[in-house]
Amino acid sequence: MDFDDSPAEAEFRTVARRWLDANAPKEFEAALRQAGFGELNLNGIDVLTASKRWQRCKADAGWACPHWPREYGGRGLTPIQQVIWQQEEGVYGRLATPFIVGHGMCGPTLMKHAPEDDRRRYLPPLASGEEIWCQLFSEPGAGSDLAGISTRASADGDGWLVNGQKVWTSFAHLSDFGLLLARTDPSVPKHRGLTMFYVDMHSPGVEVRPIKQANGQSGFNEVFFSDVRIPGRQRLGGVGEGWHVALTTLMNERLAIGSGMTTGFEAMFNWCCSLARSGAPIFDDRAVRTRLATWAARSSGLKYTASRAITALSRGATPGPENSIGKLVAGSTMQEIAEFALGLAGPIGVVSDPQDALDNGRFQAMLLRAPATRLEGGTDEILRNIIGERVLGLPPDIRPDKDIPFNRIPSRGTAAGT
């Protein structure tokens, strides 16, 4: 066992590090390192501008989506080189937040299902951050039960006409394109009547409205489609094969290993080091020690779970459903830590304004953001289903709507009459 790079890996790391040393926007390093769940403040510079500038700089040198093939704007890195790149890019990787959905999910889906012409047209500007993509999957009536979406795409000449509403769409307000899952046939069982498209977000009839989230911020949007026309060539995969295409997208969502979900423990521990109660260090309290030690061991467990996944990756294994564990553990731990930190702070714990709050309001922002972490990209419950069924091999739940046509699935309204 060792934590060393192979000679080839070490050589690659040196190349990456050299380039980053010479080019990374060091003026933002401190702010990015400090960044929690509050608004990011980059010395007064607009975050999107800074993000686009860094992404462009990387693209010009071939580091934008380095694990993609060169012809699509990448560098052709192996999975293990990609992990090393992410480790070296470190905090600067946080600047890529507006591109995460495009790079992590839309890009891989295009790569697998779009015709070659489209891949060459769309992937390079997606990699470089010139064009931003979003993912139009969840709806007010279908989240975890994604195959139950009702946004309708009807055949219209050589194209499609889309009507409906999407929700929880991160970065839709900045996006140029969106990956759209829509229902093309309501008369067959729900998984079989779906089709995947990509849509120009500037098309007539697309309306993006920011959602004011429970924490007061607006990272997500709702997107309304009113008679939006999509050309036939913007279909990805066959008609009725949308569920299959969506699964490749969702798989990619879980492959983001090595990026290391934070539990907030380190921030919590650092803050505790400055904390005293009745003149004695907070660590003198047995109950505090027990809670902190449990979270420390859990965070360490997550860190080395990632190390084991990287070990497997470097031996050529494909990451599988077992990687669901990262977000499942980190999300609820972060929530516990935030609640506990506010409790330790005492009466001032309620104050959230960064000017007045302890540690710039970090834990108040974390508390108010944490519920979203447990929902986005697969709820805790969906992740437990994945572990239960695909890792432990337990039988699937009974799904009463699986084999009946979508338009005859009982809903609350129809069931009330029976």
Next chain:
Amino acid sequence: MNLDFSPEQQRLREAARRFLAERCTPLAVRKVLEGDDRLDRGLWRELAELGYLGVAIPEEFGGSGAGYLELCVIAEELGRVLAPVPVSSSTYLATEFLKIGGSPAQQAAYLPKLASGAVIGTFALAEGAGEFVARSLRATVDGGRLTGTKTPVPDGDTADFAIVAAGSANSPGPSLYLVDLRGAGVERRPLATIDPTRGYAELTFRAAPAEPLALGEDGERVLARVLDGAAVLMAFEQLGGADRALESACEYAKERWAFGRPIGSHQAIKHMLADMYVSATLARSNCYYGAWALSTGAEALAEAAACARISATQAFQHCARNNIQAHGGSGFTWAVDCHLYYRRSNLLALSLGGLAPWEDRLIDTLRRRRAATEH
């Protein structure tokens, strides 16, 4: 980056698993549970013959000198089958005290016999209720003679010798002595515990001859280092138990039907099992980190050992308790094996001082590291 066992170590695991599946069946464990002897002497002998007890003992002292990673593998496999043998006392503790703190003469006298299983050693620290490592011990050695009571002592009923922590004439803090439990001035009283598949005893010493092993500050240094190593090894034993308890719960959840379908298809059961998997996975990752630190002599050993100890303890307790829950009423019968895992998980949780001293060790280590980076 390589946080996994090597192909040779995997082969050792497979061989150990095959051997134990045949030799250490639940029936064999139950023989100890319901018998008078608190260990399976035949199994202990066979483990020694296979060289398992000596994998981390140098060749010059009768071991194979393979190393700690191999011992981690063996520990995990013994944990899976709840092997009723004094491996933690004799191999993780007594053997390590001799390797790390013993004189060449003590090593030559004891290590070959520990490797061959001819003698069983243990470690006597606790003096009833109270702190794990007390600043002031009541048992003391004066003029080479030990007087005092140690209780509970794991495997104290069968061990041939003990490393005893006791105060000395110069200092009440823990110094380490080697005491022949078959010699004069030693009285043993076996204790019934929550897990009868392992032995415990109260040892009373009345001017028993005690040979110094490591005294004063040296004793404290040796003690800390050996306990860190033992925590990693015991964590592997707990990990093996946790994994087996999880497997047992999954097997049952697929076989048992209720409300017209396998109970494992109900989310109440499925999510409980998923959470057990999460605990066991976090424990496994921390254990591997601990194995790396132990085998390389890394400075991170204290932190890694504490993380492994805490998460493996939590995982084994979590999996063993919910294994009974998944089995329902049958899980609470004497005939079904669930209680064996439940008992062992709680016995091991309370070994090495329970969780509190490891929480302290982890927090203190993190504080020191932070202070060091600040200056």
